[in-house]
Amino acid sequence: MAILLDPPRWPAHGTDFGHLVSDASLDELHAFAQAAGIPCRAFDHDHYDVPVARYPDLIDAGAIQVSSGELLRRLVDAGLRVRPRDRTPKRPAALASAQESWRGLLPQAPELGEELLQRWSEPHRRYHDVRHLAQCLAALQQLAIEEPIGRPVLLAAWFHDAVYNGEPHDDEEASAALADERLRPLVGAAEAAEAARLVRATIAHDPEPDDRDAALLVDADLSILGQLRGRYHVYLRDVREEYSRYDDQQFQRGRLTVVQGLLSRRPLFATATGRRLWGAAAELNLTEERDRLLGREPPTAPGSDPRNRDATVRLS
Known part of the structure; x- marks a missing residue:
């Protein structure tokens, strides 16, 4: 069980964003996000959108940075992926x-x-x-x-x-x-x-x-x-x-x-x-x-x- 981050590659609001997920449960993800002060509105079905400026403190708190492909694979394997449709x-x-x-x-x-x-x-x-x-x-x-x-x-x-x-x-x-x-x-x-x-x-x-x-x-x-x-x-x-x-x-x-x-x-x-x-x-x-x-x-x-x-x- 781990909290994962992928590379911040999605530009918005003058910065780049990445995805914060859990490979175990949404409860684990919400608890981590709340403890890190990430606002609830950043939650999007199976992940939180987080700006690159937050990466150092999220990693210090225990998040592991992985490739986008690995993050998606582990999200799917956990049964937590929600497709766009x-x-x-x-x-x-x-x-x-x-x-x-x-x-x-x-x-x-x-x-x-x-x-x-x-x-x-x-x-x-x-x-x-x-x-x-x-x-x-x-x-x-x-x-x-x-x-x-x-x-x-x-x-x-x-x-x-x-x-x-x-x-x-x-x-x-x-x-x-x-x-x-x-x-x-x-x-x-x-x-x-x-x-x-x-x-x-x-x-x-x-x-x-x-x-x-x-x-x-x-x-x-x-x-x-x-x-x-x-x-x-x-x-x-x-x-x-x-x-x-x-x-x-x-x-x-x-x-x-x-x-x-x-x-x-x-x-x-x-x-x-x-x-x-x-x-x-x-x-x-x-x-x-x-x-x-x-x-x-x-x-x-x-x-x-x-x-x-x-x-x-x-x-x-």
């Missing part, structure tokens, strides 16, 4: 994807689409931003392979966090009211009311067994839980930044309540497709997070981890 989309890419989606959904209302994207791009958002919208829309596309998706579900996805101030329940209620108000003149009262109802289903994330449309939306909203370990850790980083008004103890206490609540749900995903796509990985991610919050050592067994089922493939 599996990463959280960058905000510009997420924005472009969402714009294209809106043009196919309500092409007669481009102004509403732009208003919603402005809301999803508000500067105080760190997780519940346009990337989360893009994630939900992409998840619905995955679910649509086996579960046809109606327009009210897609509209609800666009509105479900359109109002976001970090106030559970109040945010969803305000988003539902906004959906009903904005959509009524465009799609009629019945479809607007249905979209608003579906938005409210994301308050508890516990749809009735026969509420198929709510199940699809809720599963898409929760799909982030079933991503690769590194992408899940980016989600955790962003959620922590979004709740920066709380100190670490307050946040950990609240987060533990959320995680334990999610783990107690059987099943976590309401659709059979959602369970197949994300169920096993979500169980592992949430269990590991709960163990960290409780101060336990999470198990590491990349070979049996469904999040990394193809991690042994050499990646460029």
Whole structure:
């Protein structure tokens, strides 16, 4: 087990950057980075981006400099590599994807689409931003392979966090009211009311067994839980930044309540497709997070981890 650095060859912000990784676990990597004073925002799925000026003190702290090829090989062998296609989309890419989606959904209302994207791009958002919208829309596309998706579900996805101030329940209620108000003149009262109802289903994330449309939306909203370990850790980083008004103890206490609540749900995903796509990985991610919050050592067994089922493939 080692902390590794590769040569600083990537220019940005007037200097050169390299990659800091662990060949054992993300927990080891985060602990080393925190002790070295590397900011959380420097974490990128399977590594931290570090400037060349930090190399001497990182090496003094125990990091080992290796070639880029060896660093990548050891990252892949550890089951921690996250390929570009599996990463959280960058905000510009997420924005472009969402714009294209809106043009196919309500092409007669481009102004509403732009208003919603402005809301999803508000500067105080760190997780519940346009990337989360893009994630939900992409998840619905995955679910649509086996579960046809109606327009009210897609509209609800666009509105479900359109109002976001970090106030559970109040945010969803305000988003539902906004959906009903904005959509009524465009799609009629019945479809607007249905979209608003579906938005409210994301308050508890516990749809009735026969509420198929709510199940699809809720599963898409929760799909982030079933991503690769590194992408899940980016989600955790962003959620922590979004709740920066709380100190670490307050946040950990609240987060533990959320995680334990999610783990107690059987099943976590309401659709059979959602369970197949994300169920096993979500169980592992949430269990590991709960163990960290409780101060336990999470198990590491990349070979049996469904999040990394193809991690042994050499990646460029």
